[in-house]
Amino acid sequence: MSKLKNTINSILHIDKSFLEKAQKRLDNLTKPQGSLGRLEEFAMRFVAITQNPLPDLNKKVIFTFAGDHGVVDEGVSAYPKEVTHQMVFNFLQGGAGINVLARHAGAEVVVIDIGVDYDFTPLNPHLPRGNIEALFISKKVISGTKNIRKGPAMSKDDAIRCVEVGIELADEYSKKGYKIFATGDMGIGNTTPSSAIAAVLTGKPVSEVTGRGTGINDEALKNKARVIEDAIMINKPDPSDPLDVLSKVGGAEIGGIAGLIIGASANRVPIVIDGFISTAGALIAYSLEPNVKDYMFASHNSTEIGHKVILQKIGLKPILDLDLRLGEGTGSALAMLIIEAGVKIYKEMATFEEAGVSKNE
Amino acid sequence: MSKLKNTINSILHIDKSFLEKAQKRLDNLTKPQGSLGRLEEFAMRFVAITQNPLPDLNKKVIFTFAGDHGVVDEGVSAYPKEVTHQMVFNFLQGGAGINVLARHAGAEVVVIDIGVDYDFTPLNPHLPRGNIEALFISKKVISGTKNIRKGPAMSKDDAIRCVEVGIELADEYSKKGYKIFATGDMGIGNTTPSSAIAAVLTGKPVSEVTGRGTGINDEALKNKARVIEDAIMINKPDPSDPLDVLSKVGGAEIGGIAGLIIGASANRVPIVIDGFISTAGALIAYSLEPNVKDYMFASHNSTEIGHKVILQKIGLKPILDLDLRLGEGTGSALAMLIIEAGVKIYKEMATFEEAGVSKNE
Numbered sequence: 001m002s003k004l005k006n007t008i009n010s011i012l013h014i015d016k017s018f019l020e021k022a023q024k025r026l027d028n029l030t031k032p033q034g035s036l037g038r039l040e041e042f043a044m045r046f047v048a049i050t051q052n053p054l055p056d057l058n059k060k061v062i063f064t065f066a067g068d069h070g071v072v073d074e075g076v077s078a079y080p081k082e083v084t085h086q087m088v089f090n091f092l093q094g095g096a097g098i099n100v101l102a103r104h105a106g107a108e109v110v111v112i113d114i115g116v117d118y119d120f121t122p123l124n125p126h127l128p129r130g131n132i133e134a135l136f137i138s139k140k141v142i143s144g145t146k147n148i149r150k151g152p153a154m155s156k157d158d159a160i161r162c163v164e165v166g167i168e169l170a171d172e173y174s175k176k177g178y179k180i181f182a183t184g185d186m187g188i189g190n191t192t193p194s195s196a197i198a199a200v201l202t203g204k205p206v207s208e209v210t211g212r213g214t215g216i217n218d219e220a221l222k223n224k225a226r227v228i229e230d231a232i233m234i235n236k237p238d239p240s241d242p243l244d245v246l247s248k249v250g251g252a253e254i255g256g257i258a259g260l261i262i263g264a265s266a267n268r269v270p271i272v273i274d275g276f277i278s279t280a281g282a283l284i285a286y287s288l289e290p291n292v293k294d295y296m297f298a299s300h301n302s303t304e305i306g307h308k309v310i311l312q313k314i315g316l317k318p319i320l321d322l323d324l325r326l327g328e329g330t331g332s333a334l335a336m337l338i339i340e341a342g343v344k345i346y347k348e349m350a351t352f353e354e355a356g357v358s359k360n361e
Numbered sequence: 362m363s364k365l366k367n368t369i370n371s372i373l374h375i376d377k378s379f380l381e382k383a384q385k386r387l388d389n390l391t392k393p394q395g396s397l398g399r400l401e402e403f404a405m406r407f408v409a410i411t412q413n414p415l416p417d418l419n420k421k422v423i424f425t426f427a428g429d430h431g432v433v434d435e436g437v438s439a440y441p442k443e444v445t446h447q448m449v450f451n452f453l454q455g456g457a458g459i460n461v462l463a464r465h466a467g468a469e470v471v472v473i474d475i476g477v478d479y480d481f482t483p484l485n486p487h488l489p490r491g492n493i494e495a496l497f498i499s500k501k502v503i504s505g506t507k508n509i510r511k512g513p514a515m516s517k518d519d520a521i522r523c524v525e526v527g528i529e530l531a532d533e534y535s536k537k538g539y540k541i542f543a544t545g546d547m548g549i550g551n552t553t554p555s556s557a558i559a560a561v562l563t564g565k566p567v568s569e570v571t572g573r574g575t576g577i578n579d580e581a582l583k584n585k586a587r588v589i590e591d592a593i594m595i596n597k598p599d600p601s602d603p604l605d606v607l608s609k610v611g612g613a614e615i616g617g618i619a620g621l622i623i624g625a626s627a628n629r630v631p632i633v634i635d636g637f638i639s640t641a642g643a644l645i646a647y648s649l650e651p652n653v654k655d656y657m658f659a660s661h662n663s664t665e666i667g668h669k670v671i672l673q674k675i676g677l678k679p680i681l682d683l684d685l686r687l688g689e690g691t692g693s694a695l696a697m698l699i700i701e702a703g704v705k706i707y708k709e710m711a712t713f714e715e716a717g718v719s720k721n722e
Contacts, residue, residue, distance in 0.1 A: 030448070030451055030456060031687050032686070033576060037686065082719055087716075090711060093716065095709075095716045097391075100702075100710055101706070338695065341461075341462055348456075348464075355450070358441050358444050
């Protein structure tokens, strides 16, 4: 807990003088002032976060946290639970959506077992060998959450440990020289705890933050909302205590994501937030320390209805709106490309003087 | 004219059976069906346009058409006219926004002098030499348009020639093996003819399609709208004759863009449309032959108010919404990255069977 507290206490607002300096440079480039819109905003924020007037973006990493969910027993997902570990195998072999888009964005993928109900120890003969495309890191805190309709997802100690795992990864990858982080998730059933977290921490009714996840039908959606309402009623998560919410109706991967955001902010590393599950983690982080907002980029606007609600609560405007709802970090990977475009504009364009172009009258 | 007519006559609707085949492949990849949203749409359209079940996207090119505008004499722009040729120099030296974003997208930039009021012949000692970052092609039809407040922008023959230049470039680059084209523009004052075209061909009032361009103030905006109203009143462009509209209130680069779109469609090459000026060209092309719609991707939603009006008229939904208003092809370059992401998803992701992942229940 002291690691978490110390890290949170070290997160400051960004220094706005860097925004102004970056704006000055942007305004002298060969284009009408402000004509590159949000690309300019991304560049300014990147400069202010890193406090580097000529920031690098050469090392990029996407952290895909994986965890299982006991609440799958309640029929909340269109997919069986074993898909979580099967998809971890898919990540390692490079065949998943996140692998394709991370390659496209020039980013590395790190897959973290923080709470999968599967044995990934090296002796397991089913593990993929050779041609591994993503780094696998074992940071298992739990083997899946308990069924939140019947009791808490995990102990408070385990919830804190999950957040600390994220912080440790942020510290490690910041030291290794990575210049931008992104979040991602894998966990069959994890829109259910994400909706529960959204309902508790935004105060919105469950029906307004609960969607179809991987694609359940109307009847299953009604059942899912009932399950979430029951989970909140039975566990009574305390909205003023985000770690209580995480332990009672959350998930290990959501805790890891919250920790990564906190750790990124403490290390002044810009962090891109993927879709609905990642913003549930972001909401935990933001509720613990609102200053983390300064370090986050919201990658996209998911079709999952609770996503918009959380983004509004935090006050983040998404970069892309492409009807994505896959998770894994796929939205993050695409948004990284756009943020990088902004940083390159800032660094590589000629000024009016350099190019011999007349200024406006 | 016969080249234009023949090309238009060869443009067919895309074959929808290719959409279905592509959808089938996408639905078997390791993700919930449809969960990659518009990326899947882009991939399907790309397959159907190229009629290639495994399309390539290795050679990409952005065509930035440059032209001058006599109407600048009426005070419609925040920048002096010489900025058009100065920016062409900037393109060739790699310092402009389009250079940075094209490099980021892995696309080549081709700059076409189709109507600049400047002598780009090789003997001109002011031309940049060495370290040229973009290909320069001279296809000069006119040396700037005439002032449309006083008479037609150019002759009908010149307007047709501009469109044919675009078609010829599309033919040439299709033969050279380029797999995706994009449009871009450079021309101080060219939001004025674009707004005029939008008003005439959509039937909307001038005030609803006229914006601040590079950033004029309220008074200049009022003047700009009056200039456009005068230009339409004096020239009486015929809304049922897009080439009449182009010749009376258009611009050379807008004609070139229209031709490129027509030529791309005839060659079944997907074409990305940049911002407001490019969609004015797209509207000319669409008015000549509505089937071109099947081949176009609208890159982004510009802050220039007439842009949305044209996109709605054609029925295109933009890919990005980043408050851009620079032109040059900058929105195109970014959108190319997103379209390519969709094609890569389609080509590179593993199927459920390949990855050993359980399907939904």
